[in-house]
Amino acid sequence: MEKILLGKSSVAAAPAVIAGALVNGKPNYITLGSYGGMSINPAIVYISINKTHYTNAGIKENGYFSVNIPSKNLVKETDYVGIVSGKDTDKSVVFSAFYGSVDKAPMIVECPVNILCKLINTLDLPRNEVFIGEILETYVGKEFVVDGKPDLQKINPLLLAGGKYCELGSPVGNPRQDGKALIK
Numbered sequence: 001m002e003k004i005l006l007g008k009s010s011v012a013a014a015p016a017v018i019a020g021a022l023v024n025g026k027p028n029y030i031t032l033g034s035y036g037g038m039s040i041n042p043a044i045v046y047i048s049i050n051k052t053h054y055t056n057a058g059i060k061e062n063g064y065f066s067v068n069i070p071s072k073n074l075v076k077e078t079d080y081v082g083i084v085s086g087k088d089t090d091k092s093v094v095f096s097a098f099y100g101s102v103d104k105a106p107m108i109v110e111c112p113v114n115i116l117c118k119l120i121n122t123l124d125l126p127r128n129e130v131f132i133g134e135i136l137e138t139y140v141g142k143e144f145v146v147d148g149k150p151d152l153q154k155i156n157p158l159l160l161a162g163g164k165y166c167e168l169g170s171p172v173g174n175p176r177q178d179g180k181a182l183i184k
Contacts, residue, residue, distance in 0.1 A: 013161035016078055019047050020066035020097075020106040023058030027092040027106035030055045031082025033160040034128075035067060043135035045117060048128045054086035059119060059131050064105040069113035071156045072167045077110075078158060079165070100137040107139065112155045114139040 017035045021028055034048035045067060049056055059065045070078045081091050097106035100116040107114035117133025144154045152168055159166045 011162070013159045013166065015069065016158040016160045016165060017047070018068040018070055018078060018081060018108060018111065019049065019055060019059075020068055020108065021055050021058035021064070022062050022104055022106060023054055023086055026090070027095075027097045028055050028058060028086040029068075029081040029091050029095065029106075029108070030086075031078050034130075038132065044120070044132060045115070045135060046123075046130050046132045048125075048130045050128050056129055056131075060122070062104040063119045064102055065117050065119065065131060065133060066105040066107045067115040067117060068108040068111040069115075069155065069157050070108075070111050072158055072165075074110060075158060075165050100139070102136065112141045112144045113150065113157075 123130035
């Protein structure tokens with residue numbers, strides 16, 4: 001396969017998530033394409049946000065944030081909270097908020113999946129702050145759970161890929177199983 005140098009760009013797909021935080025006592029949300037897991041036990045995740053964003057102050061002040069996973073039916077709202085600033089726009093009216101056992105990070109009722117995180121570390125990068133959080137609670141809408149587990153096909157999370165919002169495709173393999181065919 002011939003390769004073409006594209007410079008320093010990334011071409012990977014990433015989940016589109018909406019981070020939630022209380023800023024000046026009001027729910028605020030921001031859409032991110034920089035989210036991922038770091039460990040399983042304890043369950044640690046990260047979100048990366050440009051230092052100029054309004055949400056950062058609320059995360060640092062309260063020590064908590066939420067990660068909300070929208071489905072494709074929320075593409076307009078997801079995009080909206082990512083392109084307007086909470087400094088100028090009241091984003092608390094875009095979604096219905098609920099809280100888990102800690103009332104310091106709003107979660108979004110309309111999103112199929114909600115994750116409450118306690119801030120455990122902040123990584124200071126040149127342009128971004130990476131907020132590392134321990135998952136305290138995960139909520140999944142009842143209609144998206146099959147046999148006690150979240151069903152990604154039903155959730156149909158938004159993905160960011162190639163400058164577009166995309167939806168999840170069909171499963172193509174089984175992790176930690178399919179590779180066994182190559183073990184000699």
